[in-house]
Amino acid sequence: MSQAFSIWSYANPTRFMATTERAVPVLGGLAGGLLALGLIWGFFFTPDDYRQGATVKIIYLHVPSAMMAINAWAMMLVASLIWLIRRHHVSALAAKAAAPVGITMTLIALVTGALWGQPMWGTFWAWDPRLTSFLILFLFYLGYIALWQAIEDPDTAADLTSVLCLVGSVFAVLSRYAVNFWNQGLHQGASLSLDKAENVSDVFYYPLLVCIAAFVLLFVALVLARTRTEIRARRLAVLEARERME
Amino acid sequence: MIRLILRDVTLAVRAGGGFGLGLAFYLIVVVLTPFAIGPESGQLSRIAPGILWLGALLACLLSLDRIFALDREDGTLELLATAPVPMEGIALAKAVAHWLTTGLPLTLSAPILAVLLNLPAPGHVWLAASLAIGTPALSLIGTFGAALTVGLRRGGLLLSLLVLPLYVPTLIFGAEVARRGAEGMDLSAPLILLAAVSAGSVALLPFAASAALRVNLR
Numbered sequence: 289m290s291q292a293f294s295i296w297s298y299a300n301p302t303r304f305m306a307t308t309e310r311a312v313p314v315l316g317g318l319a320g321g322l323l324a325l326g327l328i329w330g331f332f333f334t335p336d337d338y339r340q341g342a343t344v345k346i347i348y349l350h351v352p353s354a355m356m357a358i359n360a361w362a363m364m365l366v367a368s369l370i371w372l373i374r375r376h377h378v379s380a381l382a383a384k385a386a387a388p389v390g391i392t393m394t395l396i397a398l399v400t401g402a403l404w405g406q407p408m409w410g411t412f413w414a415w416d417p418r419l420t421s422f423l424i425l426f427l428f429y430l431g432y433i434a435l436w437q438a439i440e441d442p443d444t445a446a447d448l449t450s451v452l453c454l455v456g457s458v459f460a461v462l463s464r465y466a467v468n469f470w471n472q473g474l475h476q477g478a479s480l481s482l483d484k485a486e487n488v489s490d491v492f493y494y495p496l497l498v499c500i501a502a503f504v505l506l507f508v509a510l511v512l513a514r515t516r517t518e519i520r521a522r523r524l525a526v527l528e529a530r531e532r533m534e
Numbered sequence: 535m536i537r538l539i540l541r542d543v544t545l546a547v548r549a550g551g552g553f554g555l556g557l558a559f560y561l562i563v564v565v566l567t568p569f570a571i572g573p574e575s576g577q578l579s580r581i582a583p584g585i586l587w588l589g590a591l592l593a594c595l596l597s598l599d600r601i602f603a604l605d606r607e608d609g610t611l612e613l614l615a616t617a618p619v620p621m622e623g624i625a626l627a628k629a630v631a632h633w634l635t636t637g638l639p640l641t642l643s644a645p646i647l648a649v650l651l652n653l654p655a656p657g658h659v660w661l662a663a664s665l666a667i668g669t670p671a672l673s674l675i676g677t678f679g680a681a682l683t684v685g686l687r688r689g690g691l692l693l694s695l696l697v698l699p700l701y702v703p704t705l706i707f708g709a710e711v712a713r714r715g716a717e718g719m720d721l722s723a724p725l726i727l728l729a730a731v732s733a734g735s736v737a738l739l740p741f742a743a744s745a746a747l748r749v750n751l752r
Contacts, residue, residue: 427699431692435682438692447749448682452696454744455678459700462731466703469727470710 297375299514301519308512315512318504326498334492346404348496351504354397357425360390360507364432365457367448378444381522383453384436385514389507391429398422417467423465428456442522535619535627542631546600556593556636559645562590562625564647575652575683582651582695583661583712591672591701597636597687599693600629602684602747611684615751623745625715629670629677629740637669638689658665668708671732674739675700681746704731 291530298304330348367383372378390458413419435452441444545552567585568578605611614624621735642663645658653661677699683689707728 323626422700424699427695431696431699434692434695438683438686443752444685444749448746451742451745452682453747455739456700459703459737462703463699463706466706466727469724470706 289529290475296374296376299374299378301378304378305516305519307518310507312512315505315509315520319502319509322498322502322505324496326502330492330495330499334495340408343404343407344492346400347492350400350404351399351450351496352500353393353400354422355500356503357390357397357422359504360386360393361425361428361460363511364390365489368453371446372450372454377446377522380517381452381518382511382515383450384446385518386507387433387436387512389510391426391433393503394422394426394429395505397486398426415471417464417471418469419463420467421460425460428460429451432456442525454502471533535623537727538614538619538627539631539634542628543548543634546631546635553635553639554682556597558590559596559638559640560593560643561647563592564650567651570583576596579652579654581650581715582653582731583657583716584709585651586644586648586653586661587668587705587712588629588667590644590669591705593640594636594669594672594676595694595697597632598697599690601632601677601680602743603680603689606684611747612751613748618696621747622740623682625677625747626736626740629674629743632677633673635667635704637665637673637698641665641669643668654718657719660721661712664711664725665731667711667725667729668704669733671704671728672701674735674743675704678743681743681750684747685750704728 297305327348331345333446334345335340336344364383364386367379367386371380371383400417405414406412430454432449435449436445439448554568564585567581571577573583602611605614615621617624619627641662645662648658648661676697677695679700682696683693708722710724711721711728714724
């Protein structure tokens with residue numbers, strides 16, 4: 289077959305299943321390896337920060353999970369758009385599969401942030417813009433997941449959650465800026481940016497990059513694995529329905 | 535569309551429409567606040583703008599699941615869908631009717647209830663203004679949420695879970711206008727942003743709501 293490679297070919301569930309069957313263990317293993325490397329490097333082979341002491345090492349979990357919490361929503365947005373425009377079921381199921389992973393990442397970011405905030409700011413929680421917008425993001429995930437679970441018909445559920453994801457994205461961004469407007473924060477600016485001046489120092493930078501790469505791979509592996517489960521569940525439902533018909 | 539608005543308003547105002555419920559709820563929230571916070575007038579006047587906004591938002595939430603549920607039950611919604619009015623128009627008309635029966639009375643009653651919470655005098659006008667500008671957004675967001683959950687048997691709780699996060703920007707800007715108004719500060723920035731949220735909701739959310747309605751009526 290001289291078919292040109294195209295991402296749309298994975299809209300075919302059989303093709304998707306065949307490819308991901310091999311991809312998931314590789315990605316998962318790679319994620320695990322990088323996570324071990326990054327965390328061990330970060331925890332044991334970087335110096336303590338001169339002001340923050342050992343607590344600075346929470347950064348290796350906090351920053352990657354926070355990044356993935358936002359990226360997971362962005363991925364759900366893209367998948368929802370693909371479902372609405374091209375009606376590929378795999379895409380809808382991938383969005384469904386990403387939501388619990390995303391909410392977990394949000395929760396990790398919130399909890400590690402609280403644990404970090406206690407020794408540094410003297411409080412577990414402050415109504416700082418960044419913290420608040422993550423809490424709002426958490427609520428958006430909750431609503432999205434609840435809507436998926438409330439609707440029985442899978443296509444209706446996919447349609448409605450996609451529309452919610454689109455509208456929710458607009459309002460999530462809006463909330464981000466509204467919250468910024470509402471209160472000035474304790475949280476520092478971006479830890480990573482192209483503008484080197486406000487970056488974290490190099491000693492922490494490289495293990496952090498490794499951890500971020502690990503979290504990205506972990507997210508992809510988890511979403512693919514969960515999408516596979518969803519596809520299987522859908523096939524099972526069809527088989528059961530067929531059996532009842534006979 | 536105008537007929538649909540009139541019909542919905544009439545249905546809501548007549549017996550069993552739940553027209554007064556939102557207002558009564560608003561009154562009770564305001565009355566209960568001093569019991570929870572304490573009667574010192576200085577403290578009350580400081581939190582008054584926030585409580586009045588939050589109460590209005592919750593009162594608005596109460597009547598949301600009635601927007602489409604009754605019409606869905608007796609088949610009116612299917613008839614409306616086949617009527618020569620676009621679905622977007624129906625969603626907008628429903629939102630307007632909801633605003634006329636909820637947002638408008640809440641806006642008008644807020645300055646009166648503000649007296650109970652000892653809101654400083656210049657704040658009354660700005661509280662009413664912020665509610666007048668902000669409540670259309672609440673009605674439209676709520677209509678979208680109601681359209682999403684219209685097919686569900688017990689959608690009420692889910693509806694609040696979906697709608698409340700969407701209310702965040704409106705609440706922030708609205709309460710900020712009311713607070714700055716009460717303290718006599720410059721409030722043009724939050725006022726403009728609040729108006730922007732409302733105008734954006736009017737422009738875009740009828741499309742989202744009608745998309746959800748079409749899916750639910752399939």
